[in-house]
Amino acid sequence: MQQSDASERRGPSVECRDIAVKRGGTTIWSHGTFTIPRGTVTAIVGTNGAGKTTLMKAELGVIPLSHGTMRVLGAAPGEDNARIGYVPQSYTNDIDSSLTAEQSVLLGLTGTRFGFHPVTRRQRAKAHEAMEFIGIADKAKLRLSELSGGLRQRVAIAQALVSNPELLMLDEPLANLDLASQRTTVQILSRLNTELGMSIQIVAHDLNMLLPILTGAVYLLDGHPHYARLNDVLDSKLLTHLYGTKVQVVTTPQGAMFVTPNMAEPGGCDMHDADEVARFHHHGHAGARPQTDGGATR
Amino acid sequence: MNPFTFDPEWTTTLTTPFMVNAFLAGLCIAAAAGAVGYFTIARHSTFAAHAIAHIGLPGATGAVLLGLPVAVGLGGFALAGALVIAALGKRASEREIATGTVLAFATGLGLFFARMSSSASQQLQSILFGSILTITDDQIVGFAIFDIVLLVVMAVIYRPLLFSSLDEQVAQAKGVPIGVMNALFMAVLAGVITIAVPAVGTLLIFALVVTPAATATVVTTTPLRAIVASTALCLVSIWGGLVLAAMFPAPPSFVIVTLSTLFWGIAKGVEALRRRG
Numbered sequence: 096m097q098q099s100d101a102s103e104r105r106g107p108s109v110e111c112r113d114i115a116v117k118r119g120g121t122t123i124w125s126h127g128t129f130t131i132p133r134g135t136v137t138a139i140v141g142t143n144g145a146g147k148t149t150l151m152k153a154e155l156g157v158i159p160l161s162h163g164t165m166r167v168l169g170a171a172p173g174e175d176n177a178r179i180g181y182v183p184q185s186y187t188n189d190i191d192s193s194l195t196a197e198q199s200v201l202l203g204l205t206g207t208r209f210g211f212h213p214v215t216r217r218q219r220a221k222a223h224e225a226m227e228f229i230g231i232a233d234k235a236k237l238r239l240s241e242l243s244g245g246l247r248q249r250v251a252i253a254q255a256l257v258s259n260p261e262l263l264m265l266d267e268p269l270a271n272l273d274l275a276s277q278r279t280t281v282q283i284l285s286r287l288n289t290e291l292g293m294s295i296q297i298v299a300h301d302l303n304m305l306l307p308i309l310t311g312a313v314y315l316l317d318g319h320p321h322y323a324r325l326n327d328v329l330d331s332k333l334l335t336h337l338y339g340t341k342v343q344v345v346t347t348p349q350g351a352m353f354v355t356p357n358m359a360e361p362g363g364c365d366m367h368d369a370d371e372v373a374r375f376h377h378h379g380h381a382g383a384r385p386q387t388d389g390g391a392t393r
Numbered sequence: 394m395n396p397f398t399f400d401p402e403w404t405t406t407l408t409t410p411f412m413v414n415a416f417l418a419g420l421c422i423a424a425a426a427g428a429v430g431y432f433t434i435a436r437h438s439t440f441a442a443h444a445i446a447h448i449g450l451p452g453a454t455g456a457v458l459l460g461l462p463v464a465v466g467l468g469g470f471a472l473a474g475a476l477v478i479a480a481l482g483k484r485a486s487e488r489e490i491a492t493g494t495v496l497a498f499a500t501g502l503g504l505f506f507a508r509m510s511s512s513a514s515q516q517l518q519s520i521l522f523g524s525i526l527t528i529t530d531d532q533i534v535g536f537a538i539f540d541i542v543l544l545v546v547m548a549v550i551y552r553p554l555l556f557s558s559l560d561e562q563v564a565q566a567k568g569v570p571i572g573v574m575n576a577l578f579m580a581v582l583a584g585v586i587t588i589a590v591p592a593v594g595t596l597l598i599f600a601l602v603v604t605p606a607a608t609a610t611v612v613t614t615t616p617l618r619a620i621v622a623s624t625a626l627c628l629v630s631i632w633g634g635l636v637l638a639a640m641f642p643a644p645p646s647f648v649i650v651t652l653s654t655l656f657w658g659i660a661k662g663v664e665a666l667r668r669r670g
Contacts, residue, residue: 155566176566183562192435193610193619194559206556207567211548238614254563 106169108133108262108294109154111320114163116146116153123149124315125162129322133261136288136295136308137322141315142339147298148184150313150320151264154296155181168261180255182248184266184298196242196250197235200225203254225257226250229283245276252283263287266298269305277304284308399640406639411526415645418528419631421536422592422601425585427624428547430606431616432578435558439603440489441478441579444496446586446595448474450503453520453590457513458506463520464535468587474499475583479576523594523646525635536588543581554578555616592631593646600650601627604657611660626656 107130115125123146131137139147152158153165156173165172200222201214226232229249239247248268255263269277285308287293299305312328313320316337334342406412433442449471456466474495481488507517519527556564557574565571589601609623634649
């Protein structure tokens with residue numbers, strides 16, 4: 096894996112001006128004006144049906160915009176997708192697949208080429224490099240149907256990585272994974288961002304696992320996409336509004352923050368907002384920093 | 394005709410012109426079926442393959458009614474049916490009901506056409522169950538030309554077709570024209586089915602196009618090897634079926650389908666044992 100050239104990293108990863116998408120006469124979302132900087136890890140959050148995947152597909156140029164303009168890595172959507180790695184949500188559907196992990200990763204390099212092209216030694220080496228980075232090199236010869244959901248998903252990430260993308264897009268990468276697999280995936284994404292300087296976008300329902308690596312989020316609220324840096328997203332009021340259910344931001348002794356949907360009746364149990372919780376920790380743990388401004392500790 | 398009476402003259406039967414034609418047809422059919430079988434499974438289009446053969450049935454009996462070659466009617470209807478199925482999109486669960494409904498209607502229509510003339514009625518059984526022993530020299534030439542075109546097309550679209558079959562969403566994002574791929578593949582499938590029907594008929598086509606490929610995916614791990622293996626399995630089924638049908642007077646279609654099913658059963662059994670052990 097090579098670090099993207101610094102000269103290539105000028106300009107934002109995504110730039111939107113008053114974008115909207117319509118499907119079947121219904122506006123999915125509209126009035127999206129935001130810029131996602133390069134080298135960031137951005138979550139795309141919102142309730143079910145808010146159009147998170149639609150936003151990702153609009154960035155890929157698969158779904159056309161009905162209004163506004165969008166630039167992805169400086170190009171129109173869909174124009175330069177060779178520089179984008181995409182991991183859709185449906186990777187779990189291929190449970191029957193008899194293909195080996197290696198063959199699947201190779202498709203990321205060779206899959207778009209018409210004509211007769213035998214796989215070259217270099218392409219094979221590249222595929223192995225990607226699998227090595229993701230930590231699945233020892234699974235190269237196994238069939239996808241023999242791998243767990245977590246490993247299959249890492250194969251999908253390796254397939255997206257093999258062409259050295261500058262931007263990696265993942266749709267619900269943590270859904271249906273156990274905690275250990277979620278943690279591994281987050282660690283891989285973190286390394287891709289810090290070691291290779293890759294910009295990453297993640298469609299997610301649950302932000303908790305991603306909080307340590309996120310730098311910002313696009314949140315789909317009231318039919319409009321907005322972008323905010325993470326500090327501004329982690330606001331109880333915003334999150335409560337966003338998810339339509341009571342959400343709290345708490346700070347743990349480790350300094351990590353959690354966004355917890357509270358299942359109990361309002362007022363029925365011990366509820367605190369972020370400032371209060373921060374003060375508890377200030378009292379209980381001398382090492383913990385107070386979060387009076389609602390800011391991140393990272 | 395007792396199927397268990399051994400024919401000691403079977404080696405002489407094998408060298409008769411109609412048997413030679415049957416062997417050549419088997420080679421052409423195996424090459425075509427092997428090339429598309431893997432993709433049919435990877436694209437979850439096995440039911441479509443089955444349906445396309447049935448949609449071809451009224452075309453075949455209708456052609457006989459009008460005095461046209463069977464292959465023209467069969468191929469025309471199969472192609473039209475394949476393109477409609479392609480246009481319905483790749484959402485398999487929705488498509489199954491539409492496809493199955495059209496399949497049933499087409500089969501009924503095929504019977505209706507067959508009953509309208511005695512010659513069509515006579516041909517009905519060979520269209521349904523195949524008649525590999527009646528293949529003519531002209532048919533062989535047609536099969537061979539079709540095979541050459543098919544293999545060239547498949548070689549050119551091989552990787553994008555594979556990508557769109559296995560990872561449609563990613564392939565689409567990477568710029569593979571998935572709609573074109575789908576229509577093209579369905580058209581190719583209709584062609585393969587048209588040339589495979591004379592061997593085993595519309596009812597048993599699954600055993601030549603899908604079953605060998607299913608066996609091949611059990612024993613191989615790369616798409617190219619699976620394609621080669623399914624071609625070989627298909628060829629062994631047809632040729633083996635012809636030889637056995639010469640030894641014992643059983644219908645070739647029956648023996649061909651039996652061998653194909655047997656290979657699949659063995660592969661599945663071994664796989665199950667290996668998983669347990």
